[in-house]
Amino acid sequence: MPNSEVLLVEDNDINRDMLTRRLSRAGLPVITAQDGETALEIMRTAQPGVVLMDMTLPVLDGWEATQKAKTDPTIAHIPIIALTAHAMAADRERAMSVGCSEYETKPIDFPALLAKIYQFLGAID
């Protein structure tokens, strides 16, 4: 049974609350993490269908967490969508180079984000 859970990794309380509620309203089960290290643990145990990763995180930032995830064979297959306020062209390249499958800048275009999430979840199905 493929997992349609979305793991939202975000340290900013306001943004985490907002996105969690919007994803839930859209009918997606959401689990959350506040730092990169916790995110990796949850990915290993819960095996979510897709990860929304903020890049500016305490303990282990999104860049490093993504890199680690891609070298861990148990979770390397999980698609990671970078969610970041770093909106320079170089930031997008950097996100793709560390192993993110997609890249969305803040403020978030929610319909576009939803489309990407469904695309990845559909690919699993």
Add this chain to the structure above:
Amino acid sequence: MITARLGLQARLYLASASIVMLFAFNVATHLWGSYARSESVLAYRNATEATALVQSIQQGLTTEHQRVQVLAALRETNAPIRSTQRDQANAELTAISDQLRGLGGLSDVQTEAAFRDFYKVSSDLLNEWARFYQNYNNGALPTQLTAAIYDASVDKLRLLADKQNAVALERSTVIDNTIQLTDRITIIAFISSITITLILILTLIRTTNASLFRLRVGVERFGAGDLTHRIDENRDAGEIANLAQTFNEMSASLQTAMSDLNEARADAEAANEAKSMFLANVSHELRTPLNAIIGYSEMLQDELSDGGAIDRDQQHHDLTTIIFSGRQLLTLINDILDLSKIETGKMSVSYEPFNVAGLVIQVCDALSPLLAQNNNRLDLNIEAAKDIDIDSDAAKVQQILTNLFSNACKFTKNGTITVDASVENERFTLSVSDSGIGMTEEQQAKVFQAFVQADSKTSVNYGGTGLGLAIVSNFCDMLGGTVALTSSPNEGSRFDVSLPVGPV
């Protein structure tokens, strides 16, 4: 080589002088030889002339002697001589006498004695012969001839001729030797002159070439960009040393100019990089609150339009969040505007009396949510400033404290923020200290510069645009005060602001 230490001009002068001296020596030797040759010619001519005269005199004496002998023998027959005959005889005697004087003119120191001997006896002989012709027709007078005088004359003449020959021989030998010597000297001097001149010129060319080569190598190295290279100025003197010195000075100036240029470029690049970083940070900081504002607004819109139940408390919370984020944006924009005003010199100071303790309490109250965010505790000490009004720019003092306080909250977790305010000695002192992450000395040195944070990870981990402390520093400056920082890593930071209590 000594010429290498001489200047180019000195080298040329030296070589020219040497060549001229050698040339003069050659000319002198040549003149000496020429003089010796003309002496030789003169001596030869004299000798030839003298020999001819001697022969002529000898001939004359012999002829006259024979004629006198014949006439003396004929006198017995009592035949008189005609006057024409006598005049002729006298003329011949005069001719011989002239020749004698001519011979005397040719004699010199060495032959003079022999000539005098000869001249004395031959004069006597000529006188006797003259008397003989005078008295010949007068039978009363004696015409006795002394054979001895003629013999002595001939004898002395021969001696004179011998002497002359000997002297001529001797002189010719001396002259020959002189000519030989001068010829030899001329040849040797000529060959030596050519050799020495060649050596001089070759040395000149070689040393000058070496000097120019050093210059060329130096200039080539300068050209290749090696501006630390220096041409050895001590290897040369004069113009070439001056040239080397000038090149070295040029290189030094270029080096200075290049390093100034590199420094300026590095500064410009650093400034440019700082601006780019700042832009990226500003963009990041603007997007974070905008994300909340747009996200919550869209969510509220969805909730209103899907016709579901309205949770008023929830929506109130969401609207509060939108307002909070909006204010956060405003603060950020104000910071950027403030700094740009400061940088363009458009920020003005407006003095007004205000109560400092009240202002501190107001700021701390306003920032209490920030204090609580990282679970920090506030320790406020304002007794020493209570009920005191100062005359300053309240808005700027408020912003100074706000920036320092929010920084302290941002970089401290589960710690204590201490705010002390006091007024004494006409100074208002405000200090904000925390028990947070602190800074290294290197970070402290840069932290008051605009667009700079302690390190590039700071904005990632703690947010902010690196403007707060730049604004604090500029405002303290404008109010005639100072801000000092004491900090060490992991032990917290302390900012001490000291401002005058009145306008400056």
